[in-house]
Amino acid sequence: MAAQLFDTKKTKERVILTAIENQKNSQNFDYAIEEFKNLAVADNLEVVDVLTQKYDRPNAATYFGKGKVEELKELVNAKEARLVISNDDLTATQIRNLEKMIASDVRVVDRTGLILDIFAARAKTKIAKLQVRLAQKQYQLPRLHTSLANELDQQAGAGGASFTSRGSGETKLELNRRTIEEQISQIKTELKSLLSSSTVQRKRRDNSGLKRVALVGYTNAGKSTWMNRIVERYSQIGNDSEEKKVFEKDMLFATLDSTVRSIRLPNKRQFLLSDTVGFISNLPHNLVASFQSTLEEASNSDLLVQIVDVSDPHYRDMLTTTSKTLRQIGAEQIPMVTIFNKADKAKLSYPERSGEDLIASALDKKSLEAFIDLLNKKLFADLKKVELLIPFDQGSVLSELIENNQVLHQEYNDKGTKIVLELSEAKIKQYQRFVNI
Numbered sequence: 127m128a129a130q131l132f133d134t135k136k137t138k139e140r141v142i143l144t145a146i147e148n149q150k151n152s153q154n155f156d157y158a159i160e161e162f163k164n165l166a167v168a169d170n171l172e173v174v175d176v177l178t179q180k181y182d183r184p185n186a187a188t189y190f191g192k193g194k195v196e197e198l199k200e201l202v203n204a205k206e207a208r209l210v211i212s213n214d215d216l217t218a219t220q221i222r223n224l225e226k227m228i229a230s231d232v233r234v235v236d237r238t239g240l241i242l243d244i245f246a247a248r249a250k251t252k253i254a255k256l257q258v259r260l261a262q263k264q265y266q267l268p269r270l271h272t273s274l275a276n277e278l279d280q281q282a283g284a285g286g287a288s289f290t291s292r293g294s295g296e297t298k299l300e301l302n303r304r305t306i307e308e309q310i311s312q313i314k315t316e317l318k319s320l321l322s323s324s325t326v327q328r329k330r331r332d333n334s335g336l337k338r339v340a341l342v343g344y345t346n347a348g349k350s351t352w353m354n355r356i357v358e359r360y361s362q363i364g365n366d367s368e369e370k371k372v373f374e375k376d377m378l379f380a381t382l383d384s385t386v387r388s389i390r391l392p393n394k395r396q397f398l399l400s401d402t403v404g405f406i407s408n409l410p411h412n413l414v415a416s417f418q419s420t421l422e423e424a425s426n427s428d429l430l431v432q433i434v435d436v437s438d439p440h441y442r443d444m445l446t447t448t449s450k451t452l453r454q455i456g457a458e459q460i461p462m463v464t465i466f467n468k469a470d471k472a473k474l475s476y477p478e479r480s481g482e483d484l485i486a487s488a489l490d491k492k493s494l495e496a497f498i499d500l501l502n503k504k505l506f507a508d509l510k511k512v513e514l515l516i517p518f519d520q521g522s523v524l525s526e527l528i529e530n531n532q533v534l535h536q537e538y539n540d541k542g543t544k545i546v547l548e549l550s551e552a553k554i555k556q557y558q559r560f561v562n563i
C-alpha cells in the first residue's frame with residue numbers, strides 16, 4: 127500500500143482516477159467523484175487528474191471505450207502517473223487489457239482495491255490486520271493476471287501484496303493462484319484460533335439483557351468522538367475511562383473495529399454503546415470481516431444513533447449512503463435517531479431538538495445532555511412503572527433492584543419493603559412474584 131511503500135520514500139504515488147457516468151449514478155456523480163478523490167487522498171496518493179466518460183454500460187473488455195482508453199494513455203504520459211484507479215470494480219480481463227494498452231509499468235486497480243489498501247494501512251490489532259489481509263487475498267484471487275502474478279512471486283509469504291508495489295519476477299499464474307489459496311486457508315485458521323480466545327467472542331455471548339445502542343454513519347462524522355464523550359462522562363468505571371477511549375481522528379476510516387462499552391446514566395439506566403466502522407458508498411462489506419462484525423453490531427441493536435457531519439455540504443448524500451447501507455444489512459427496521467453533528471463548524475444553533483433529530487456538537491456539554499435526554503426517551507420508552515413488595519428475608523433482591531434502577535418511591539409495611547420503579551417487560555417477568563397487586 128501507499129503507506130507501506132512510500133513512507134520511507136516520502137513521495138506520493140501520482141494517480142489518475144477514472145469513472146463512468148451512467149443513468150444510475152448521474153444524479154450524484156459530482157459527489158461520487160469527490161468521495162473517490164477523498165479515498166485516494168486517504169491512501170496517501172496524489173490525484174493528478176480525473177477522467178470520466180458518459181456511458182451506459184462499461185466495455186466488457188476495456189471498461190472505457192477505445193477512444194477514451196487512448197485519451198487515458200495520453201493523460202497518463204502527460205501527467206507522469208503510474209497508477210490508474212477505476213471507481214467501478216474491474217474484472218481481471220479489464221485490468222489486463224487496460225494495463226497492456228496504457229503502458230507496461232502502469233498499474234490499474236479499482237475502488238475496492240483502494241479501500242482495502244486504506245484498511246491495510248489503518249489496521250492496528252493483529253485480528254484487524256489478518257482480516258484485511260484475508261480480504262485482500264480473496265479480492266486478488268479472481269483478479270489474478272500476469273502482472274499481479276509477477277508481484278506475488280516477489281511478495282509471497284510477506285505481509286500481503288499492495289497494489290502500488292511492483293515486481294519483475296517470473297510469471298507463474300497457476301502456482302500463484304495456489305499460493306494465494308494456501309495463504310487464505312492459513313489466515314483463516316490463524317483468525318479462528320485468535321477469535322476463539324478473544325474478547326470479541328465474549329462480547330457476542332453477552333447476555334446481560336442490557337439494551338444495545340449503536341453509533342452508525344458515514345466515515346469521519348464524529349461517531350468515535352461521541353463515544354468518547356459519553357464514556358468520559360458515564361462509563362461504568364469512572365477512573366479508567368482514559369483506557370476505555372477509542373481512537374478519534376480527522377481521517378477516513380479511523381475506526382476499523384467495533385468497540386462496545388457499558389454506560390450507566392445518573393438515573394441508573396444502563397445500556398451497551400458500540401462504536402462502529404464508518405460507511406461509504408459501495409462499501410465492500412462482504413469482503414471485510416471487521417465490517418461484518420460492525421454490521422452485526424448495528425443489526426443487533428435496540429436503537430441506532432446515526433451521526434452525520436452537518437458541516438459537510440454533501441451531508442444529504444451521506445444520509446442516503448447510510449440508509450442504503452442499513453437497508454442492505456437488514457437494519458432499516460431498527461428505531462433510529464439522527465444527530466446532525468459538528469453544528470459548531472456548520473455555524474448552526476445547538477443543541478436543538480426536532481422530533482427524533484438533534485442538531486449538536488460533540489464538543490459541547492449541553493449537546494451531550496440533550497443527547498442523553500433523547501436517548502433516555504427513545505431507548506427506555508418501554509419501561510413500565512411497577513410496584514414491588516420485597517419480603518424482608520429477600521434483602522439481596524432488594525439491594526440488586528436499588529443498585530440497578532432508579533427508585534421512585536420506597537416504604538415499609540409489615541410484610542416487607544414496597545418500592546415503585548420503572549422496569550422493562552423482561553425485568554417485570556423476572557420479578558413477577560414480587561409484583562404488588
Ligand SMILES: Nc1nc2c(ncn2[C@@H]2O[C@H](COP(=O)(O)OP(=O)(O)OP(=O)(O)O)[C@@H](O)[C@H]2O)c(=O)[nH]1
Nearest residue numbers: 345346347348349350351375376379380381404488
Ligand atoms: N468541530 C467539530 N469537530 C468534530 C465534532 N465531532 C467530531 N469532530 C472531529 O471530526 C473528526 C472525526 O471524528 P471521529 O470521531 O474520528 O469520526 P468517526 O465518525 O468515528 O470516523 P471513522 O471512524 O473514520 O468512521 C475528528 O477530528 C473530531 O475531532 C464536532 O461536533 N465539531
Ligand SMILES: [Mg+2]
Nearest residue numbers: 349350380381
Ligand atoms: Mg471512528
